[in-house]
Amino acid sequence: MSPASPALPDYLAEEILLHPENRQFPPFDLVSLLGTVFEPTQGCRVCILTDFEDPAPLIKNFTFLTKEGFPVQKKAHEAFYQALHGGAMEALGMNGGEMFAYRTTHGSNLDLQDEVWDTQGQRLSLDADIYPHYDIILCISTWSATAPLTAKCKEFGFRGATLHGLNDIILSSGLAVDYHEVSADAERIRLAMTRADDIEIDFELEDGRVLTAWLGLAQQEAQKSHGLCNGTAPDVANLPAGEVYFVPTDANGHFPMKYEDGTLGVLTVKDRCIIQSELIAGNPATIEAHNARLADDPMTGTLGELGFGTQVLPVSGADIQDEKVLGTCHLATGRDDHLGGDIVPDMFKKHENSTHDDILFAPHKTPNFNVKEVRMNRGGTQEVIIENFRPSRYIIDALAGGRD
Incomplete structure (x- = not known):
């Protein structure tokens, strides 16, 4: 990555992007x-x-x-x-x-x-x-x-x-920031990605294999989780905020999954749904349990969200913050009605299955594989969004847009 534009604030300087734990925050108030x-x-x-x-x-x-x-x-x-x-x-x-x-x-x-x-x-x-x-x-x-x-x-x-x-x-950190700035940065990235036709994500595994997941977005308006809930309309903010997200209309391909017990698998996606998990390393019983759940209630494998972090924050160990970090992306399975999607709790076989579960791709969370590249196709033009867990020049330039 070339040096950040002088128009960017200190927290978007290259040395902070590479080491977000060094960013300085005011005391929580x-x-x-x-x-x-x-x-x-x-x-x-x-x-x-x-x-x-x-x-x-x-x-x-x-x-x-x-x-x-x-x-x-x-x-x-x-x-x-x-x-x-x-x-x-x-x-x-x-x-x-x-x-x-x-x-x-x-x-x-x-x-x-x-x-x-x-x-x-x-x-x-x-x-x-x-x-x-x-x-x-x-x-x-x-x-x-x-x-x-x-x-x-x-x-x-x-x-x-x-x-x-x-x-x-x-x-x-995530609750000590100025949410007017968070909202403005999220809006800049939202405008840079809204109405995309589709997104392609390349995952590079330790053995050199590259898996690609394709997500159709049908030129929908990108949405943002930006932390401001200061209008008169009923609304719920998810804090810490700082995210641009879509509700996929279609998805195909493969992506890796690191389970809670450390087991690694490759998930096959067809027609927006995860249909199978295959073992890379770890506990075969974990893969078998996931496949059994998919067979019993296929809605649990439906992809309901594709999100991109927009903030420069240190790793917290909690996905609510870590999925908001610039350079990371995440998918989510399950209900997405709160995001404007069509997957509602009544569509699941059992109430306890009607969750919305994020799958975060970040260096600390998934060190066994790399998000090598994320590409956005929009109106006949292709733009790189993420390279090796870092925001691309296209995104950095978008963040610089509109600043004095």
């Missing part, structure tokens, strides 16, 4: 974050949702704070609940600040059960007692709740943010 993301009006009511396997005894009197574990929930209490009551609500003209807990879903973007408990141990209803009575809902949980809360916000009229997997790195 909840007033700044909520003020930028939501621009809350005077008297706006805010609350926090979190999740536990057995919520009632743990949320009562904040008992979970005295127990081992629960790092996300404890961080929600420390960085959000205490900060709200320590002056943030007053500074923003907000009120409320209550914390509630629901049952862990055990799956990404699965619908939430309606039961919820307050810090006095009282059982309440999300539909009756929470959604209609709060203007801003912050969901800081183990599993992502973006899809179900996006549906609920349209029904009940609230705004919100989902921050699953919250940790100290995310607080000190």
